[in-house]
Amino acid sequence: MPELPEVEVSRMGIAPHLEGQTISQVIVRDARLRWPVPDTIQNAVGNDVISVERRAKYLLIRLSNQAVIVLHLGMSGKLRVLPSATPPVKHDHIDIVLNNGVCLRLNDPRRFGACLYQEPHEPPGKLFANLGPEPLTDEFDAKRLITLAKGKQVAIKNFIMDNAVVVGVGNIYANEALFMSRIDPRRKAGNVSAKRYTVLTESIKIVLAKAIEQGGTTLKDFTQSDGKPGYFAQSLNVYGRMGDPCFICETPIKSVVIGQRNTFYCPNCQS
Numbered sequence: 001m002p003e004l005p006e007v008e009v010s011r012m013g014i015a016p017h018l019e020g021q022t023i024s025q026v027i028v029r030d031a032r033l034r035w036p037v038p039d040t041i042q043n044a045v046g047n048d049v050i051s052v053e054r055r056a057k058y059l060l061i062r063l064s065n066q067a068v069i070v071l072h073l074g075m076s077g078k079l080r081v082l083p084s085a086t087p088p089v090k091h092d093h094i095d096i097v098l099n100n101g102v103c104l105r106l107n108d109p110r111r112f113g114a115c116l117y118q119e120p121h122e123p124p125g126k127l128f129a130n131l132g133p134e135p136l137t138d139e140f141d142a143k144r145l146i147t148l149a150k151g152k153q154v155a156i157k158n159f160i161m162d163n164a165v166v167v168g169v170g171n172i173y174a175n176e177a178l179f180m181s182r183i184d185p186r187r188k189a190g191n192v193s194a195k196r197y198t199v200l201t202e203s204i205k206i207v208l209a210k211a212i213e214q215g216g217t218t219l220k221d222f223t224q225s226d227g228k229p230g231y232f233a234q235s236l237n238v239y240g241r242m243g244d245p246c247f248i249c250e251t252p253i254k255s256v257v258i259g260q261r262n263t264f265y266c267p268n269c270q271s
């Protein structure tokens with residue numbers, strides 16, 4: 001599943017091809033995504049793309065008429081920029097065709113992704129209500145975690161994955177940030193010291209920024225029809241390494257399920 005770094009890298013990959021261009025056509029081959037693609041998406045035609053932004057894991061294509069195309073990659077969505085005449089393959093559900101001869105193409109085998117159209121001046125709606133701050137901004141700091149965690153019985157891992165606390169800390173990066181902070185993912189959020197929250201806040205920022213940096217090397221893939229954009233090889237310390245030796249102490253990495261998500265930690269380094 002694409003996490004925040006993959007979505008940010010997708011944004012970086014597609015933005016230069018879209019910004020400043022005019023949308024000449026929107027082709028919907030299959031509207032049955034997570035929510036039906038609205039017919040109003042056709043109102044995007046004739047507008048310029050002002051910017052491509054990201055909020056949590058949503059991509060926001062801002063148009064000259066003040067409308068916004070909202071994209072989400074769901075479980076398996078991929079975006080590519082291709083010559084608009086490129087024949088579609090299976091699961092190529094949507095093309096946003098631009099006047100520079102390319103199109104933004106959404107491929108999504110599992111169809112949990114989304115393509116919505118927010119009318120000019122329409123409020124952002126419930127998708128964006130209750131979202132916490134972006135993790136890589138100053139709005140996300142240790143003070144916020146310390147305040148919100150007071151008295152919380154929930155596991156620290158679930159706490160930092162809660163979008164109301166901070167957006168975009170998915171399963172992989174929650175595991176990695178807790179390892180970097182030496183915090184046991186099962187520990188209650190209300191039972192983590194202020195000092196450790198300061199370390200955890202920094203760790204979350206570091207693992208996400210590092211993943212975006214690693215993904216940045218794959219940007220050219222967004223214009224290759226055979227590429228696998230949005231996913232990149234990463235150096236992970238605990239995620240997916242059950243039974244393998246910890247890189248610090250060589251203790252085998254353990255796995256437990258917390259909040260229905262696979263969780264990996266070193267029983268020696270983390271407490």
Ligand code: ZN
Nearest residue numbers: 246249266269
């Ligand atoms: Zn260890």
